Amino acid sequence: MGTFIQLVVDGLAMGSIYGAIALAIVLVNQSTGMINFAQGGMAVLSAYFAYALLGMGLPLILAILVAVAISFVLGALIERLLMRRFESGDPDTAVVVTIGLLTLITGIAGMVWSYNNLQFPSLFPPDSFSVLGAAVSWRSLGTFLTIAAIMVLLQLMFQKTKVGLALRAVADNPKSSAFSGLPVGRLLMIGWGLAAALGAVAGALVAPRLSLTPGMLDGALVYALAAVILGGASSPIGVVFAAWLIGVLENLAAVYVPFIGHDLKIAVPFVLLFVVLLVRPQGLYGRKTVVRV
Amino acid sequence: MPKMKQLWSNRWVRLGVAALVVLILVLAPWNLDPATNQALARVGVFAVAVLGLNVIMGYTGQVSLGQIFFLGLGAYVTAYGVNEDWNIALVFLLAVVIPGIAGYVVALAAARLGGLAIAMVTIALPIIGVPLAKRLSDVTGGSQGTSARFTSAPDWFGADLDDIWQYYIVLAIAAAVFVLVHNLVRGKFGRALAIVKENEAVASSMGISPYRYKVMAFTIAAMIGGVSGFLYMVVVQYTSPETLAFHHSINLLASMVIGGAGSIAGSLLGGAYYVLVPNVTNEIDPTLTALIQGVILLVVLFVLPGGIASLPRVIRRLFQKKDGGGDRTAGRPTTATGTLKTH
Numbered sequence: 001m002g003t004f005i006q007l008v009v010d011g012l013a014m015g016s017i018y019g020a021i022a023l024a025i026v027l028v029n030q031s032t033g034m035i036n037f038a039q040g041g042m043a044v045l046s047a048y049f050a051y052a053l054l055g056m057g058l059p060l061i062l063a064i065l066v067a068v069a070i071s072f073v074l075g076a077l078i079e080r081l082l083m084r085r086f087e088s089g090d091p092d093t094a095v096v097v098t099i100g101l102l103t104l105i106t107g108i109a110g111m112v113w114s115y116n117n118l119q120f121p122s123l124f125p126p127d128s129f130s131v132l133g134a135a136v137s138w139r140s141l142g143t144f145l146t147i148a149a150i151m152v153l154l155q156l157m158f159q160k161t162k163v164g165l166a167l168r169a170v171a172d173n174p175k176s177s178a179f180s181g182l183p184v185g186r187l188l189m190i191g192w193g194l195a196a197a198l199g200a201v202a203g204a205l206v207a208p209r210l211s212l213t214p215g216m217l218d219g220a221l222v223y224a225l226a227a228v229i230l231g232g233a234s235s236p237i238g239v240v241f242a243a244w245l246i247g248v249l250e251n252l253a254a255v256y257v258p259f260i261g262h263d264l265k266i267a268v269p270f271v272l273l274f275v276v277l278l279v280r281p282q283g284l285y286g287r288k289t290v291v292r293v
Numbered sequence: 294m295p296k297m298k299q300l301w302s303n304r305w306v307r308l309g310v311a312a313l314v315v316l317i318l319v320l321a322p323w324n325l326d327p328a329t330n331q332a333l334a335r336v337g338v339f340a341v342a343v344l345g346l347n348v349i350m351g352y353t354g355q356v357s358l359g360q361i362f363f364l365g366l367g368a369y370v371t372a373y374g375v376n377e378d379w380n381i382a383l384v385f386l387l388a389v390v391i392p393g394i395a396g397y398v399v400a401l402a403a404a405r406l407g408g409l410a411i412a413m414v415t416i417a418l419p420i421i422g423v424p425l426a427k428r429l430s431d432v433t434g435g436s437q438g439t440s441a442r443f444t445s446a447p448d449w450f451g452a453d454l455d456d457i458w459q460y461y462i463v464l465a466i467a468a469a470v471f472v473l474v475h476n477l478v479r480g481k482f483g484r485a486l487a488i489v490k491e492n493e494a495v496a497s498s499m500g501i502s503p504y505r506y507k508v509m510a511f512t513i514a515a516m517i518g519g520v521s522g523f524l525y526m527v528v529v530q531y532t533s534p535e536t537l538a539f540h541h542s543i544n545l546l547a548s549m550v551i552g553g554a555g556s557i558a559g560s561l562l563g564g565a566y567y568v569l570v571p572n573v574t575n576e577i578d579p580t581l582t583a584l585i586q587g588v589i590l591l592v593v594l595f596v597l598p599g600g601i602a603s604l605p606r607v608i609r610r611l612f613q614k615k616d617g618g619g620d621r622t623a624g625r626p627t628t629a630t631g632t633l634k635t636h
Contacts, residue, residue: 035409037416085595093598095356095412096550099543100590107584114580214583218539222420225413229406263424270417277402277414 005134007251013140015247016147019240020202021217021224022231023151024195029233030171031191032087034094038101039199040221042078044214045105046071046200047207048113051120060121068200075196076189083192084185109214122208143205150201151240154194167191219266223247226269230276246272318464327456331528332568334456337463338524340564341470343549344557345517350546351555352478353510354490355411358542359399359418363392363515365537367522369426369433372532375441388523389516396515397508404507411507419539426534438533441526462527470520475557477513486510540583544571547590553602562601 021039028036036042050067054060082101086094124142128135158164169177170187178184203217210216227246231239246269254265300306322330346360367388374384403414426433433439446458477483485506488496493503526532548567553559570589574582597603 035413037412082591091409092350092354092356093594095409096546097591097594099358099546100587100594102587103543103547103583103590104587107581107587111580111584215540219420222417225416229410229413261428264421264428266417266424267421270414270421273414274402277405 002132002134003255004252005132006136007255008248009134009136009144010140011248011251012244013143013247014206014251015244016144017202017206018220018223018227018247019243020147020150020198021220022227022239022243023154023236024198024202025224025228026233026236026239027191027195027198029228031167031174031188032083032094034083034087034091034098035225035228036195037095037098037221038105039195040217040224041102041105041109041214042071042075042196043199043203044212044216045074045109045203046196047120047203047212047216048109049200050204051113051118051207051212054121060123064123064201064204067204068197071200072193072197076193078196079189079192080185084188087188106214113212113214115214118212120204120207120212123205139209146205147202150198154198155236163187163190222266223250223269226273229273230269319461322457322460330456330460332572334460334463334528335568336561336564337460337467338521338528338564339545339548339567340561341467341524342518342521342545343552343563343567344471344474344560345514345521346545346549347554347556347560347563348474348478348486348517349507349510349514350549351553351559352483352490353486353507355404355507355511356409356546357415357511357514358412358546359415360514360518360545361537361539361542362418362422363396363518364522364525365419365422365426365532366392366395367519368525368532368536369439369522370519371523371526372434372439372441373432375443375526376439381443385523389519392519392522393512393516396518397512399515400508400511404504404511411511416539416542419537419542422537423534423539426537434533436534438531438535440531442530444527444530459528463524466520466524470517471557471560474517478557482509544586547586549600551590551593551600553600556600556602559600559602566601 021043024039024043025036028034028039046067049070050063053063053066058066078101083094083097086097122139123146124138126137126139128137130136158168166177166182166187167190169180169182170184170191174184177187202220206220207216223246224243227239227243230246231237231242233239249272250265250268253260253268254262260268322333325333342360342364345363346357349355349357349360370388370391371384374387375381379387399415399418400411403411406414427436430436444455444459444462446452446454450458478486485496485501488499488501489503489506496503496506525536544567548563549560551566552561552563570586571582574585577585593600597607599606
């Protein structure tokens with residue numbers, strides 16, 4: 001039982017990381033209809049920013065906060081300078097652009113900080129406490145709670161503030177929002193900025209566990225995409241629950257199913273995905289969309 | 294220009310040019326050093342891989358990030374078959390059929406979701422493929438990989454001419470695949486793919502099931518990937534989990550876009566890009582390789598979305614503009630995944 005609880009908490013922590021990136025992907029997808037394959041790469045770059053600020057003598061929490069702010073600006077700039085041109089065009093081309101962006105960001109991180117593993121300190125103490133005979137690490141619990149809190153904040157922003165309302169309007173129908181006088185371009189920049197900032201938090205939280213490399217979140221990106229499909233891209237809550245489910249299931253499968261083990265646990269979400277796709281093509285929570293011809 | 298066009302429309306001129314190209318390709322390796330021949334053979338290998346990607350992405354408009362997986366699968370099947378001393382024709386057949394079946398199964402699920410879901414599902418193939426290849430070490434040789442030598446030149450050809458012999462094998466098989474795909478995309482099947490890419494609703498209203506054609510295109514792409522895997526073993530004679538790593542898949546996709554999506558010539562250019570450009574960038578500075586390739590891809594998307602293969606068309610259009618008027622419909626606008634979609 002002890003191991004089980006421990007695995008569930010660790011799974012929820014990793015699931016939160018996948019969930020944060022998945023939510024960032026949904027945030028962009030809802031407003032522009034594109035899938036940003038560079039979302040994980042951008043998060044890694046933010047973690048490197050935090051690392052650099054740390055090297056300049058800033059305390060950890062401040063370094064992370066400044067890195068998050070920089071990421072927000074960078075995300076907005078990427079939307080304005082790079083993606084804007086491809087938004088109205090063919091979504092397949094836009095996907096290729098984000099893949100180019102991923103290559104570019106990996107290249108920049110590799111050039112500046114090398115491809116070697118770097119140690120990144122954790123916000124939370126490394127020790128653990130015991131609940132019902134299970135050793136639960138502060139790190140896992142802290143990661144889970146931080147991301148959960150940010151998600152609640154985001155939800156409040158979307159539901160209760162004017163900016164949130166405007167963002168939802170743009171996501172729903174960019175053209176009629178423009179007719180109603182909303183600054184669609186600026187709102188898209190905010191959407192991309194928020195997504196990048198969310199990714200930055202995830203990157204900084206997971207960097208101590210995975211140790212910092214330019215390809216650190218390639219795996220997490222794959223989990224996040226699986227969560228987006230499982231949850232249905234139209235449902236932010238569904239995506240987060242799918243991410244938690246994936247995190248917990250893969251951890252349990254790694255320990256309790258001998259064939260899978262730790263090296264093949266990445267196959268778990270895709271087996272799940274296969275089954276779901278064959279039974280419920282719109283995702284667990286997503287709505288079936290009807291396309292007008 | 295019109296005279297050139299007239300000349301080109303003459304069947305004998307075209308055949309003559311084709312014969313000349315074949316002659317040059319056949320004679321070239323005798324005048325080049327082994328390293329260059331090896332590089333040319335590798336270009337052939339990856340041109341086939343890019344061609345496979347083009348079938349699903351360039352012609353059918355479905356982004357696939359998993360093409361390298363089928364290359365790796367074909368390579369592993371080839372290595373296993375050769376080491377078990379199976380007949381080489383059987384090995385080739387299996388190296389095509391097994392990736393084809395794998396592609397079919399993946400496509401059955403992935404093509405269910407419209408739009409970008411294929412991209413999101415296929416990204417998993419290389420990511421799962423690498424640990425899987427390490428795990429199945431009885432068959433794959435684990436992390437060390439496995440080698441298979443079966444392409445040493447026979448005695449009548451000249452025992453020290455391995456590089457030319459391998460070049461000829463690649464040339465023959467790659468040429469056959471290119472001709473097959475060329476005919477495929479120009480026929481009824483190709484037109485069906487084009488309409489699925491253009492507008493799925495129109496396709497279904499014409500009795501063309503987008504789902505079925507996507508699955509078929511993906512299966513064909515996987516089979517061509519298997520062929521390129523076989524060719525990979527012909528030239529490299531060694532494969533490891535690294536062969537099907539994720540960044541190779543990204544490079545393959547970038548090569549396809551840079552060469553020219555939805556274009557036979559573009560596939561060849563893409564193969565050349567895949568092999569030759571990393572050599573150049575590694576020469577400059579290995580740590581800069583990813584950066585330079587990212588920049589090249591983004592620049593191409595901005596200024597030449599049809600890839601290098603569309604360059605002659607773009608130049609022709611520029612000249613026509615200068616002349617004032619002329620045939621304005623000659624150059625179709627292109628996007629990174631082929632000709633422009635109109636909605």
